[in-house]
Amino acid sequence: MFKLGLRSVLAHRLRFVLCTVAVTLGVAFAGGAMVFTDTLSHALKKNYAVSTADITVTPSSPIETGTDRPPTFQAGLADRIAAIPGVASAASQLLVSDVEILTPDGKPLENYGLTSFGASWPRDARVAPFKLVDGTPPSGRNELALDDSTASRAGYAIGDQVRIVTPTQAVTATLTATTTPVAAGAAAGAPLVSFDGATAQYLLLGQAGWTSVSVAVQPGSDADAVSKAIATTIGDSVKVRTAQQVTADGEHSLDSTFGGFSTVLVVFACLALFVGTFLIVNTFAMVVAQRSRELAMLRAIGASRGQVTGTVVAESVVIGILGSTLGLLIGIGVAVGIRFTYQLLDLRIPTASLQVSPATIIVCYVIGIGVTVAAAAPAARRAGKLPPIAAMRDDVTVPERSLLARISIGGFVLLMAVLLYAVGLNAGGTPGVVLITLGAGTGVIAIVMLSPLLSRYVVRALMYPFGRKAPVTLGRRNAERNPRRTSATASALMISVSLICGLMVIAASAKASINQSIADALGTSSILITSGGTPTFSTQIGDRTAQVPGVQSVHRVRQESGQVGKVSVRVSGVSDGTLDGPVTTTFDAGSAAVLGSGQAVLPRNLATTLGLTVGKTFDLATTTGKHRLTVGGILAPNRQLNAVLLSLPAYQKIGGPVTDNLLYVEVAQGNQVAEVRTGILDQLKKDYPSIEVRDQQAYAATAREPVNGVLAALGFLLALAILIALLGIVNTLALGVVERTREIGLLRAIGMDRPQLNRMLRVESIAITLLGALLGVVIGVVFAASVQSSMVDDGLAVRDIPVLQLVIAVAAAALFAVLAAVWPSRRAARLDVLRAIASE
Amino acid sequence: MGVADAAVRAVGVWKRYGGGQTQVNALADVSADFGKGRFTAIMGPSGSGKSTLLHCLAGLDKPSDGSVFLGDVDLTKVPEKQLTHLRRDRIGFVFQAFNLVPTLTALENITLPLDLAGRKPDQDWLTTVIDTIGLTDRLSHKPSELSGGQQQRVACARALVSRPDVVFADEPTGNLDSRSSADVLDFLHRSVRDFGQTVVMVTHDPSAASYSDRVLFLADGTLQSELIDPTAESVLDTMKKLDSAPAEQH
């Protein structure tokens, strides 16, 4: 049977090419994701997740995730640990991120997304994460060291003056040494600046403190035992981990970092395969219909039902194998490409050999073959049901199950979708969004099931404006002819288009909401200062800004992450008057004055989530511990200050760092915003080249940028899904031409000319495309609009349906439909009329 | 019969297939006139070139040599696009089977050539044609809901609806039982007698040929003889004579 299947695939090459393409694309996504992730995480694990210290002691953090700065402890700890039996040496270490290195010409050094670190010079070579390559260790505030790769990349030699910007200040110091990672440490490949211990604390933290103690155990001592001893002696204010545990944690965190990336790719692999499924279903249905007489003949000469079904299944296996193999190869190619790009950038990314694990290969083949066989199953079953006498009949029709069952089930599913949706709309907030998404998903399934019924009427309505000329009527009727096929083809497009449109509406709403909230919150005479290099910056920037002529006041906003119960929150310290000056706020309860007495102000959305009202107290955990606070006021949701708000002294009291995240500058009356802005830039640009000074509109534009980024990335991937759906249309049209050879011959014989033939196919193509595109637009817009209404308080206050963009999308779909018809039309036009009318 | 009276003329038509050793002369120097308002039958054994001749006459196929005139237009010199339009406007067709477009109703099939040309049907003529095929109550049916005979009559109506110069029919009754055959042949006969239509029909059935005014006999791609005002018996006689004559004589 396999041999028969293989022959059939070879004989109907054309019919199967597009099937294979669909499988290939899906598998390529999945394979590429897996190979790339395996390769990179293998490389990183090999090189990063190794600890030089036998035992690492870090302060235990009261909050679980999302710290912007590591918790620190004071110097005494190392001495206490050193006194524990079995400990050979205990060295305090400081390692923080958010250091910006400038090139000799004063520009920020490009790090291609890698974080730069600042560290204290290792106190003990036995546990040092990096070591000297050249020069002498830095000492004092005027000396620093760089890792050799960064030094040469930036163009610094020993003795040069190096400029860096730390969270506390701009620094110029002499390069006295270059370093290289010992084997290990969290910062092995990343740019690293180091200073002597006291200087590191002063420049990097602005206060005393260490981030870890690296412990070497005495020869002959058991690291596990010593680690337990440390834990019991010091207590649960610290986390004690052996080298193995550090390695395991490192691998775990790398897995979760890259896990996110590969999840996205896997989701798109699923989407691509799902959309491709429709194409495969169609192809097999058509091929079985065309070969029905031949298959019936097999039955007549004694093949069993199972054997006939088997030939069709065998065909699908052949295609599955072919598609998976190609997909896997392309996937590997993509992974190689990504790796090559990293190497081109000359970063010290450790390059392990390409990891094509057996799991990847197995998964690729299983999904590729699985999807193809599953999609071919209905056709295979129908083929088995062909009665042998069909071989003797003239007009063989493959028995199809009635639509009745499908329609009743579809109706039921639709009902469920509507229910989910209604409940979701009422629920609001995150549960609402979840329910609405479930409802939309169910709705899509219902519409896919019902679409054979819908397709006829929708197609007729859509094609009405195209007139009633003969080619138009013929094309439209061809589209109506096989509702299952038309709707399966259109459904693939519908799903992709609905996702794109949903994305477009949500993105437009997000941008409009950002614009509105910024316009509402900020006056036109405000200027905002942020840093493009590091999230926090030195307080000197605010001090120096205040001296610029035309500046009336500078308001500071400091931020870090915290946790209330299990909910992650932002915590903000704001200087006096920020809430009634540069940021316009509306209080639901209380007023800005409560900040002065050390109470907290919460935006309504956060208060609702946390179940807090004015007067209630709550425990806020930050890196420095738990702090009890009282709610003094509740604000209307405000994008600018979507955090637990405190006054600057209160923020400092709970251990908030003395570095700023954002400055609001108010321009004094009678001054031009643009002039003041230039003044501020002149004042700051030399020492802080990454500082960004924007007026309200420019700030809004920056705030919109992430939305554009997401839109572009997801849009690109979704466009691939649309491409597969369009291939499905080409496929359906081409198969239709093959199937209707005789009919096309007849039409040509009685006087249909080529332009008319082309128009006929174009109309069919447009009918299918518009059916899919319009259903997709409707589903996408309704879905997105409902999500928006559930998230009014969560950043989507404004609903913006980009009508023009949607119309352009549908018009583009129609244009693609015309293109999709080109190749099938050409085939149809090339048909030899005599052959066609003589063909069996 | 004068040249002016011919609706279609074949002049020294050759049709060769293949080349070298395996060359086949499907038609070898065939010349014939088909008079206006006449019903001509073409007969001959299977493989004798009847369909090939019909296709050449109808502009569906190009002769290897010679000319075919529709009125005074030389079909062998007309480019493809115009030929398509000539077929649409001036020629009618009835094939042996699969004559109708399955997605169109009977009426839409009948008016299809006019619709393709973007012309309005002449209502009186349409009614006359439909009355003659006797399917007034089946016009909104799809072909799959019509019997073989009904389908062929719809095909005949379609061939006539644009008042073509000539209607070609290639074994139009080949798949039909004798009653349906009689209906179709009767219709073709009446279209010639009552409306002055020109009809050229390929058949291998002597009784079908007896509906015609004149029968041309073809064998091995050449014209053998002709019979005016044939009857089933005289056709059978001629066929017998041709069968017994050895092909080498020609």
Ligand SMILES: Nc1ncnc2c1ncn2[C@@H]1O[C@H](COP(=O)(O)OP(=O)(O)O)[C@@H](O)[C@H]1O
């Ligand atoms: N496309 C073709 N290629 C090669 N030979 C052909 C082709 N079409 C017809 N013939 C040959 O031409 C001859 C006449 O065919 P045809 O006109 O179909 O005969 P009839 O209709 O009288 O049965 C036959 O010998 C046939 O084999």
Ligand SMILES: [Mg+2]
């Ligand atoms: Mg023939």
